[in-house]
Amino acid sequence: MDKVLEILEEIKSGVDFENEKGLIDNDILDSFDILSIVGELEDTFDIEVTPVDIVPSNFNSAESLWAMVQRLMEA
Amino acid sequence: MEFLLFVLAAAFVYYIVPARYQWIVLLVFSYIFYAAAGVKLLFFLLFTTLTTYGTARWIDAVNSTDEDRKSKKIRKRRILIAGLLLNFGMLALLKYSNFTITNFNALFHKNFALLNLALPLGISFYTFQSMGYLIDVYWGRFRAEKNPFRFALFVSFFPQLLQGPIGRFDKLAHQFFEEHSFDLIRVEHGLQRMMWGYFQKLVLADRAGVIVTEVFGNYSDYHGMTIVAAVLMYSIQLYGDFSGGMDVVLGVAEIFGITLDENFRQPYFSISITDFWHRWHITLGTWMKDYIFYPISLSHWMNRFGKITKKKFGKQTGRVIPVALANIIVFLVVGIWHGAAWKYLMYGFYNGALIALANLLAPVNRRAFEVFHIDDKSRAWHVFRILRTFLLVNISWYFDIAVSLGASFAMMRATFRDFTFRTLTDGSLLNLGLAGKDFIILAFGCAVLFIVSVLRENGVNIRESLDRKPLAVRWCAYFALVLSLPVFGYILLGGGGFIYAQF
Numbered sequence: 001m002d003k004v005l006e007i008l009e010e011i012k013s014g015v016d017f018e019n020e021k022g023l024i025d026n027d028i029l030d031s032f033d034i035l036s037i038v039g040e041l042e043d044t045f046d047i048e049v050t051p052v053d054i055v056p057s058n059f060n061s062a063e064s065l066w067a068m069v070q071r072l073m074e075a
Numbered sequence: 076m077e078f079l080l081f082v083l084a085a086a087f088v089y090y091i092v093p094a095r096y097q098w099i100v101l102l103v104f105s106y107i108f109y110a111a112a113g114v115k116l117l118f119f120l121l122f123t124t125l126t127t128y129g130t131a132r133w134i135d136a137v138n139s140t141d142e143d144r145k146s147k148k149i150r151k152r153r154i155l156i157a158g159l160l161l162n163f164g165m166l167a168l169l170k171y172s173n174f175t176i177t178n179f180n181a182l183f184h185k186n187f188a189l190l191n192l193a194l195p196l197g198i199s200f201y202t203f204q205s206m207g208y209l210i211d212v213y214w215g216r217f218r219a220e221k222n223p224f225r226f227a228l229f230v231s232f233f234p235q236l237l238q239g240p241i242g243r244f245d246k247l248a249h250q251f252f253e254e255h256s257f258d259l260i261r262v263e264h265g266l267q268r269m270m271w272g273y274f275q276k277l278v279l280a281d282r283a284g285v286i287v288t289e290v291f292g293n294y295s296d297y298h299g300m301t302i303v304a305a306v307l308m309y310s311i312q313l314y315g316d317f318s319g320g321m322d323v324v325l326g327v328a329e330i331f332g333i334t335l336d337e338n339f340r341q342p343y344f345s346i347s348i349t350d351f352w353h354r355w356h357i358t359l360g361t362w363m364k365d366y367i368f369y370p371i372s373l374s375h376w377m378n379r380f381g382k383i384t385k386k387k388f389g390k391q392t393g394r395v396i397p398v399a400l401a402n403i404i405v406f407l408v409v410g411i412w413h414g415a416a417w418k419y420l421m422y423g424f425y426n427g428a429l430i431a432l433a434n435l436l437a438p439v440n441r442r443a444f445e446v447f448h449i450d451d452k453s454r455a456w457h458v459f460r461i462l463r464t465f466l467l468v469n470i471s472w473y474f475d476i477a478v479s480l481g482a483s484f485a486m487m488r489a490t491f492r493d494f495t496f497r498t499l500t501d502g503s504l505l506n507l508g509l510a511g512k513d514f515i516i517l518a519f520g521c522a523v524l525f526i527v528s529v530l531r532e533n534g535v536n537i538r539e540s541l542d543r544k545p546l547a548v549r550w551c552a553y554f555a556l557v558l559s560l561p562v563f564g565y566i567l568l569g570g571g572g573f574i575y576a577q578f
Contacts, residue, residue: 032394039378050214051369 001066007040008062017062024056034059041065047072079269081108085233086262086330094254098228101251101331105233112196119169119195123162124223124230127205130158131212131219138215155213159206166202169194174415197237199412201230203362208244210366217245225252234327238320238575240338240358247333255332264538265329270556272322276573277564278520280315283308285508285565291476291486298489300498301507309472310465311521313574314343317356320573341528346460348429348467359412363405371401391438399431406430413475418483422474429467516563 008017011033015023023029029037037059038049047069058068085104089097110117133154137147173189180187208229212219220226228251229244290297290305297305318339328335342355352360371377377397385393403424410423444451470487477483498504505511530537541549 032398035372035398036381036394038373039381042373042375042378049373051365051373052211052214052216054369 001062003044004041004062004066004069007037007044008065011036011040021061023061024059029059037065041069045069045073082327082330089255089331090257094256097255097331098225098251101232102224102228105228105231105236108233109196109231109236113193116193116195119165119198120201120231122165123198123202123205124227126158126161127209127230128220128223128226130154130161131209132221134209134212135219151213155209158209162202162206166198168192169198171411171415200239200241201236203359203412204239204241205230207241207362207366211244220244220248232328232333234324235335238317238324238573239356240321240324240336241362242335242358246336250333258332260542261332262330265326267538267541267553267556268326268329269323270326270553270560272319272324272326273560273564274520274556275315275319275322275524277560278315279517279524280312280319282509282513282517282520282565283311283315285513286504287312287476289507291478291482294477294482294486294489298492299494300496301503302486302490303494304498304504305507306469306472306476309476310343310469311517313472313475314339315524316574318342320575341532343465343468344461344528344532345464345468346457347433347464348426349433351464351468352426352430359409363409367408368401368405371404372398377401392435395434395437399434402430402434403427417480418474418477421480421483422471425471425474513565520563 005017008015012029015028017023020026020028024034034054038054041047042049049068049072053068053072058064081104085100088104089100092100106117109120134151137150137154140147142150169192172192176187176189179185211217220229225248229242229247232242232247232251235242286305286308290301291309294302321338325335325337336358338357340354340357342351345351345354377400380400381394381397384396387393388396404427406423406427407420408423409426410419410421413419413422443449449456473483473487474480477486504514509517527537541552544552
């Protein structure tokens with residue numbers, strides 16, 4: 001989870017990623033950020049994110065991102 | 076007219092058989108419909124249906140074995156690639172081999188004979204729809220369909236078979252297979268939408284098309300304002316033809332109680348080229364996004380490339396470059412999808428490059444707003460953006476409609492030769508095949524279309540507000556629409572087909 005926060009911080013600083021629950025819904029992250037995040041997650045956790053996973057509910061908070069990562073690590 | 080009778084016959088049988096057999100009625104009528112265009116063509120439809128059905132089932136079978144994750148993945152990927160190669164290979168063979176041979180001959184001064192291949196109707200649409208399904212099964216979005224006949228209906232559903240919309244299995248399957256009881260309001264809505272589609276096709280598109288055919292067909296005879304007029308006519312023709320066609324398709328599907336995806340959302344009100352592709356041929360755009368753009372953007376090599384660009388150009392620009400590149404690739408594919416010709420490649424590249432440029436220049440734009448104190452929320456700026464986009468789209472039509480890439484460039488140059496607004500008033504537009512009264516009908520038709528579009532753009536649901544009107548008003552509106560078809564419809568000799576059915 002800390003790793004996820006680190007990645008988010010690296011891509012866009014100055015956001016309260018620990019508490020924000022609407023990263024997509026509140027237009028905090030744009031599509032470029034999302035693609036950068038996916039790239040970092042894939043490298044860091046050795047997972048494969050497919051377009052099926054690119055839905056707002058997976059990207060709205062650090063927690064939901066972490067949940068997605070865990071799911072993909074097991075898949 | 077024959078089509079209308081066919082739809083009515085299908086609807087009649089559909090609603091008298093026991094509801095659980097309804098999907099079989101659709102399948103049978105779909106195959107009759109396709110066979111009517113040529114029995115031989117059924118081979119290609121069956122080829123796509125069977126290979127896609129088979130490979131998807133195979134992927135599913137691999138999923139339920141107890142191999143380890145890695146080897147499962149490798150096997151699934153191989154099956155996927157086989158399925159894609161078979162189908163896109165067939166499409167390429169039929170659609171692009173003559174293009175390749177011609178260019179090969181020209182390049183190496185050889186003289187290989189062209190193949191005599193008839194392009195099966197709607198092949199680009201049903202191939203893309205089927206491959207979307209296969210990739211979705213591979214990604215695990217849903218399980219493969221077990222019943223080959225049910226799957227066959229997904230590929231061949233006759234209203235959408237020829238020109239889309241490109242459908243998704245998870246949105247359509249349950250609609251096909253659930254039971255539909257006859258609902259007069261729904262059927263009325265379907266017919267209403269069909270008539271509105273025919274209005275756009277017959278009153279507007281086919282009429283505007285006369286000028287397009289004349290000017291673009293004999294492009295060396297025309298210059299200046301006449302070409303501008305023809306390009307604008309093409310804007311009317313293409314939209315009326317394709318969007319009107321979609322209204323017919325969606326209306327027919329609605330009669331059967333099936334809601335297909337919308338393909339158009341007032342595209343000429345777009346504020347950017349990106350926005351345009353979110354409103355024009357929407358299902359092709361979302362197909363490209365899901366199955367080309369994301370796989371490229373999420374691929375390992377693009378990830379690597381993104382890291383390099385970030386190092387070289389900084390975080391801001393660096394993260395945009397890979398996306399810009401992916402967009403250009405996507406639109407080259409969009410270009411190729413339209414047909415085997417350099418002009419279509421250029422059409423795709425032009426769109427992709429504009430979008431890439433807009434992405435790259437976004438920070439510069441923001442600075443410019445600040446420096447020049449432009450309020451980007453103002454109404455005037457919004458209208459300016461709409462007009463700018465409309466201009467850019469019209470430039471793209473040069474590539475789309477000209478007989479060749481060379482011709483499109485020649486026409487662009489000719490547009491600036493002896494350009495004068497006098498062309499509009501000196502009667503020379505009346506020599507292009509349309510009489511004065513045709514221009515008046517076109518103007519009125521476009522005005523109706525424009526008003527309808529403005530209402531829709533502002534969130535007015537025209538059908539619902541029409542439903543609330545008294546019966547007399549409603550029927551007057553229908554009669555006006557239906558009557559306008561034979562009275563104002565431009566009936567082409569030899570019958571005008573839909574443009575997109577050729578793709």
